[in-house]
Amino acid sequence: MAQPFATSYNQELLMDRRTLLTLLACLALNTPMIANCGEASQPGIVFHVDSDQKMNRVLRQIARHQSGNPNIAARVILIAEGVRPAMDGAVDTNGGDYSAQMEQLLMSGVRIFACENTLTSFNLNRDNLALGIETVPSGVAELGRLQVNEGWGYIKL
Numbered sequence: 001m002a003q004p005f006a007t008s009y010n011q012e013l014l015m016d017r018r019t020l021l022t023l024l025a026c027l028a029l030n031t032p033m034i035a036n037c038g039e040a041s042q043p044g045i046v047f048h049v050d051s052d053q054k055m056n057r058v059l060r061q062i063a064r065h066q067s068g069n070p071n072i073a074a075r076v077i078l079i080a081e082g083v084r085p086a087m088d089g090a091v092d093t094n095g096g097d098y099s100a101q102m103e104q105l106l107m108s109g110v111r112i113f114a115c116e117n118t119l120t121s122f123n124l125n126r127d128n129l130a131l132g133i134e135t136v137p138s139g140v141a142e143l144g145r146l147q148v149n150e151g152w153g154y155i156k157l
Contacts, residue, residue: 043151044073048143049082056092058157059101065155066108075146076105076112079139083114086133087124099130106132115139 047062049055066074078086085098092098102112113136119125126135136142146152 042073043146043153044075045069045153045155046143046146047074047076048139048154048156049076049078050080052081052084055082055085055098056096056101059098059105061157062105062110063101063108066105066110070108074110075152076110077115077136077139077143078113078133079115079118083118083122083124086112086114086130087128088130090130102130103132113139113142115142 045065047058047065049058062074062076065072084090085092086102088099090098106112111134112132113134114126114129116126116135116137118139119128119135126133129135143154147154
């Protein structure tokens with residue numbers, strides 16, 4: 001009997017968390033003070049992440065960039081093994097939830113994208129991603145487009 005209650009309670013907590021994140025994201029998108037939400041009018045920095053090794057360090061470095069440069073738009077493109085931490089429920093080797101760190105980045109205005117080609121190669125789709133993670137058809141193509149066509153800076157982590 002305890003198991004159904006625990007499962008139901010956990011599902012309610014997850015639903016409450018997603019609802020709160022959705023509301024906060026809507027508020028952030030409607031607040032003119034947040035300069036880098038939505039489509040950026042000026043070039044920014046795009047981070048290329050293709051490994052899940054040292055992902056906690058990678059996410060901290062992106063957070064440091066965002067903290068030091070809040071008016072510079074930032075995007076993260078996850079390719080290959082880099083998409084694994086963006087999966088709903090993904091945890092690090094210590095059992096920490098990657099989505100908590102990614103949610104902080106999202107709330108600071110960083111946009112995080114997973115490569116659809118990679119998802120397909122792993123037999124996954126956008127429904128498997130944590131809340132707030134967007135997709136692009138090809139991560140490599142998006143990196144090239146942002147650099148050449150939009151003038152974005154590039155950092156490989």
